[in-house]
Amino acid sequence: MSGRKTRGERVIRVRGLVNRFGAETVHDGLDLDVFRGEALGVVGGSGSGKSVLLRTIIGLNRPEKGTVEVFGEDVYRISERERHELEKRWGVLFQDGALFSSLTVAENVAVPLVEHLRLPEPLIAEIVAFKIRLARLPADAATKFPAQLSGGMRKRAGLARALALDPEILFLDEPTSGLDPIAASELDSLIRDLKSSLGLSVFLVTHDLDSLFAICDRIAVLVDKRVRVGTLDEVSRDDHPWTHSYFHGPRGRAAELQKAQIG
Numbered sequence: 001m002s003g004r005k006t007r008g009e010r011v012i013r014v015r016g017l018v019n020r021f022g023a024e025t026v027h028d029g030l031d032l033d034v035f036r037g038e039a040l041g042v043v044g045g046s047g048s049g050k051s052v053l054l055r056t057i058i059g060l061n062r063p064e065k066g067t068v069e070v071f072g073e074d075v076y077r078i079s080e081r082e083r084h085e086l087e088k089r090w091g092v093l094f095q096d097g098a099l100f101s102s103l104t105v106a107e108n109v110a111v112p113l114v115e116h117l118r119l120p121e122p123l124i125a126e127i128v129a130f131k132i133r134l135a136r137l138p139a140d141a142a143t144k145f146p147a148q149l150s151g152g153m154r155k156r157a158g159l160a161r162a163l164a165l166d167p168e169i170l171f172l173d174e175p176t177s178g179l180d181p182i183a184a185s186e187l188d189s190l191i192r193d194l195k196s197s198l199g200l201s202v203f204l205v206t207h208d209l210d211s212l213f214a215i216c217d218r219i220a221v222l223v224d225k226r227v228r229v230g231t232l233d234e235v236s237r238d239d240h241p242w243t244h245s246y247f248h249g250p251r252g253r254a255a256e257l258q259k260a261q262i263g
Contacts, residue, residue, distance in 0.1 A: 009036040011169060011201050012057060017066035019052055026052055028225040030066070036168075039195055039202035040229075041212045044222030045242055050205045051173055053222070057203070058092060058171060059083065070169070088116050090169040091162030095177055098158060099146040105132065105157045106142040112164040127164070135160035136190055152183035156190070163194070169201045170194070176208045188214040209247075221246075 012034035019027040026049035034040050044050050055061040057068055059075045068075045073086055091112075099108045109128045113119060119127075132142055135156040146154055155175055162170060175191065176184035192215050195202050204215060212219060212232065219235045221228045221243050228238060236247040 008038075010034070011036050011071055012203070013067075013069040014053075014057065015067050017053075017056065017068070018064045019049060019056060019061065020064050025225060027056075027063075027222075030226050032220060032227050032229065034169075034201060034203060036201050037199055038217040039192075039204060039215050040218050040220055041216035042203065042205045042220045042222065043207065043212070043246065048222040049225075050222060054171055054173055054203065054205050058087075058090065084116070088165050089167055090171060091165065091167035092171040093155070093158045093162045093173065093175055095174045099154060099161070101146050104143050104145055105137070105149070105160070108146075108157060109161045109164055112161060116165060128160075131160040131163050132157075134163060134194070136186075150183075151178050152180075152187065155179065155187055159190070159194075163198075166198075167200070169203060172202065172204045172206075174206055174208075175204070176206065176211055184208065184210065185214075191215055 010033050012032070014030060014032040017027050017030040017032075018025070026047070030053070032053075042050050042053065052061055056063050057070065057075070059068075062076060070086060071089060073082065075083070075086070078086065099105075100111070103111070106125075106128050109131050110124055113124050113127060129139070129142065132139070137153060137156050137160065141149065141153060141157065146157070149157065159175075170191075172191065176187055179187065188211050191202065191204075194200060195215070202215065204211065206212065216232070218229060218231055221235055221238070221240070223240055223242050228235065228240065228243070230238070235243060238244065238247075
């Protein structure tokens with residue numbers, strides 16, 4: 001499966017990636033490209049290394065072998081200053097938002113702005129308020145602490161923080177995990193709309209078939225320690241046992257039916 005229908009600038013390039021933890025090899029010679037403006041969904045079985053791949057791309061997990069380039073920069077060979085500049089160009093939403101529990105939503109969203117930019121406080125407050133609205137949170141959420149929010153609101157607060165620096169790439173690690181179907185569908189819709197309106201490239205790690213159908217242009221399936229990439233139609237026709245089971249089981253058929261009804 002080539003996924004050759006996607007064209008444009010390559011914003012992420014992974015070649016020959018090897019990740020090992022002790023005697024366990026998670027990735028063995030993995031190659032992957034992500035192109036500007038596309039949403040790539042990453043799926044795989046338990047232990048296939050979906051989140052490990054995301055963390056490796058953003059520089060939090062040094063691989064044993066291979067290269068990782070983002071916007072043409074080798075993530076593991078650039079200087080600390082260059083890395084600091086590169087980090088401004090992406091935003092990350094970790095599972096459950098990964099918010100600082102002692103900070104309000106507004107203070108959480110302000111963290112990247114304070115860390116990376118020198119801006120007057122009134123301007124920071126204005127940007128924070130805009131990002132909170134962009135994440136479709138009510139204005140009064142700004143003064144609340146994470147423990148006072150529902151699961152869906154915490155995800156949106158984490159998304160607002162991920163968008164604080166106007167990133168070009170949005171990394172999402174299981175964004176709908178733990179949400180009820182309505183909240184998950186609303187978050188999928190928000191991500192899809194943000195991708196379209198802001199021209200984002202999206203790297204989405206998920207187990208949620210509904211998210212794949214709602215958001216993604218291509219799918220990367222992690223099997224046998226490598227990755228098989230294609231459009232939804234292409235990967236759904238893949239005869240690999242895990243892939244076939246994933247896309248053609250009861251949940252896969254339900255997600256496809258829901259997409260057809262919406263379309």
